[in-house]
Amino acid sequence: MTRWLDADEQQTWRAFLASSRALMETLDRELQRDAGMPHAYYEILVRLSEAPGRSMRMSDLADATGSSRSRLSHAASRLEAAGWVRRDECPSDRRGQLAVLTDDGFAALAAAAPGHVEGVRRHLFDALSPAQVDQLRRISETLAAHLTGS
Amino acid sequence: MTRWLDADEQQTWRAFLASSRALMETLDRELQRDAGMPHAYYEILVRLSEAPGRSMRMSDLADATGSSRSRLSHAASRLEAAGWVRRDECPSDRRGQLAVLTDDGFAALAAAAPGHVEGVRRHLFDALSPAQVDQLRRISETLAAHLTGS
DNA sequence: TCGATTTGGTTGAGCGTTCAACCAAATCGG
DNA sequence: CCGATTTGGTTGAACGCTCAACCAAATCGA
Numbered sequence: 001m002t003r004w005l006d007a008d009e010q011q012t013w014r015a016f017l018a019s020s021r022a023l024m025e026t027l028d029r030e031l032q033r034d035a036g037m038p039h040a041y042y043e044i045l046v047r048l049s050e051a052p053g054r055s056m057r058m059s060d061l062a063d064a065t066g067s068s069r070s071r072l073s074h075a076a077s078r079l080e081a082a083g084w085v086r087r088d089e090c091p092s093d094r095r096g097q098l099a100v101l102t103d104d105g106f107a108a109l110a111a112a113a114p115g116h117v118e119g120v121r122r123h124l125f126d127a128l129s130p131a132q133v134d135q136l137r138r139i140s141e142t143l144a145a146h147l148t149g150s
Numbered sequence: 151m152t153r154w155l156d157a158d159e160q161q162t163w164r165a166f167l168a169s170s171r172a173l174m175e176t177l178d179r180e181l182q183r184d185a186g187m188p189h190a191y192y193e194i195l196v197r198l199s200e201a202p203g204r205s206m207r208m209s210d211l212a213d214a215t216g217s218s219r220s221r222l223s224h225a226a227s228r229l230e231a232a233g234w235v236r237r238d239e240c241p242s243d244r245r246g247q248l249a250v251l252t253d254d255g256f257a258a259l260a261a262a263a264p265g266h267v268e269g270v271r272r273h274l275f276d277a278l279s280p281a282q283v284d285q286l287r288r289i290s291e292t293l294a295a296h297l298t299g300s
Numbered sequence: 301t302c303g304a305t306t307t308g309g310t311t312g313a314g315c316g317t318t319c320a321a322c323c324a325a326a327t328c329g330g
Numbered sequence: 331c332c333g334a335t336t337t338g339g340t341t342g343a344a345c346g347c348t349c350a351a352c353c354a355a356a357t358c359g360a
Contacts, residue, residue, distance in 0.1 A: 002264040003271050012283055013270060015290035017193075018216050020170045022297040032348090038316070043167075059338060066168055071317060073340055078316085095325045095338045114152040120163060121153050127296035128289060133162055135285040139278060140165035146277035147172040182318090188346075209308060221347060223310055228346085245308045245355045305358070311351085318345080328335070 023123055030119045035112035040067070042116060044075060045084065045109040048101035055100040057090060084108055173273055180269045185262035190217070192266060194225060195234065195259040198251035205250040207240060234258055 005013060028039045035042070047064045048054055056064070062072040076099055079085035084105030090096025101109075125133060155163060178189045185192070197214045198204050206214070212222040226249055229235035234255030240246025251259075275283060 002267055004267055005270065005275075008287075009275060009283070012287040012290065013274070015287055015294055016274075019290040019293035019297065020174075021216055023293060024170075026297060029348090040316080057338085062339095066171055068318075069339060070319075070341085074316070077340090090338095093326075093338080097339065117152055117154055120155065123297060124163070124166075124293070125155075125159060127293055132285070132289050132292070133159070135282070136289055137158075137162040137165055139282050139286055139289075140162065140169040142282070143169040143173060143274070143277055144165055147169065147176060147273060179318090190346080207308085212309095218348075219309060220311085220349075224346070227310090240308095243308080243356080247309065301360100303359095305356100307356070308354090310353085313349090315348080316346095319343090320341105322339105322341075324338090324340105326335100326337070329333095330331100 026123055027116070027119050031112065031116055034115045035108065037108070037112065040065070040071075041075060041079060042109070042112060044072070044079065044099075045101060045105055045112075048085070048099060049106060049109055053100070054106070055088065055098045058097045058099055061099055079105070082108075176273055177266070177269050181262065181266055184265045185258065187258070187262065190215070190221075191225060191229060192259070192262060194222070194229065194249075195251060195255055195262075198235070198249060199256060199259055203250070204256065205238065205248045208247045208249055211249055229255070232258075 024039070031037060031039050031042055037045075043065050044061065047061060048056060058072060058076065059069065062069050065072065067075070076085055076087065080087060082105075084102055086100045086102050088098040088100050090098050128136065174189070181187060181189050181192055187195075193215050194211065197211060198206060208222060208226065209219065212219050215222065217225070226235055226237065230237060232255075234252055236250045236252050238248040238250050240248050278286065
């Protein structure tokens with residue numbers, strides 16, 4: 001027996017779909033226009049910039065950005081072609097690869113960050129009350145735990 | 151002056167990113183696996199199935215599904231190739247096109263719906279308390295209004 | 301009424317993602 | 331130890347989306 005959605009749940013689900021899609025598309029388009037990179041690549045650069053030595057194992061980077069290994073591998077190739085990332089051998093595991101943020105990559109990230117952060121603030125945080133922001137954090141954390149759990 | 155995110159906002163934003171992406175990817179993969187269609191195409195079929203005559207103007211359908219005209223046009227071509235949608239001339243506007251859900255398309259949707267709805271329930275609604283569901287609806291509606299407004 | 305603009309929709313190239321297949325190095329189990 | 335499995339990562343094809351360019355029909359405005 002299918003547990004169908006009632007009218008309220010329908011509305012919630014559709015509102016969530018529409019708003020999260022619109023938010024991501026807006027931010028992605030802004031980033032593409034102003035910094036010449038999609039949001040997924042921005043996230044990769046951010047994670048690398050925060051890592052010790054500005055470098056991470058490919059797998060760890062994939063986990064951190066919530067992407068498949070394949071996706072990250074393709075992305076790293078593009079970022080490498082752009083001169084923003086370099087691949088190094090991993091000293092402790094001969095299968096491993098280290099993705100390293102180059103100086104050019106760091107500069108590209110530094111140039112992109114202010115505009116993007118401003119976008120996140122304008123399109124997300126400015127729209128919500130402090131209470132709603134708090135609710136959104138709890139909901140998101142609950143959801144993330146639920147999804148990785150099952 | 152960039153209004154940077156503080157630690158709490160960072161956490162909220164990253165949790166939202168991770169959870170919404172994980173949710174959509176999970177549902178998309180399930181739908182692709184079980185029904186052979188991406189979530190975007192499922193949404194198109196749903197909207198058509200709810201419309202009078204199971205048909206809609208391309209532009210209205212694009213608006214309803216929150217997609218660009220180009221995206222919808224490409225999607226309609228694929229759905230047409232699959233035999234799930236047909237294009238008809240629009241009687242009132244010679245530029246117009248009517249996307250019409252075929253019987254095969256309706257059947258495909260009917261076959262896909264139970265599994266997908268169950269997925270939405272399992273991965274989203276089952277994880278949240280009734281209060282959180284209500285909060286999520288309000289947040290999403292606020293956000294959607296804010297995004298289409300500016 | 302006729303040129304200019306707007307609206308409705310399509311097209312093709314380029315990009316990023318997925319999926320399955322694959323290879324090599326590391327680890328497990330008898 | 332050595333064969334089997336697992337882990338780390340890459341590859342290429344197929345797919346869906348974006349963007350810009352485009353065409354045709356409708357509408358605006360002088």
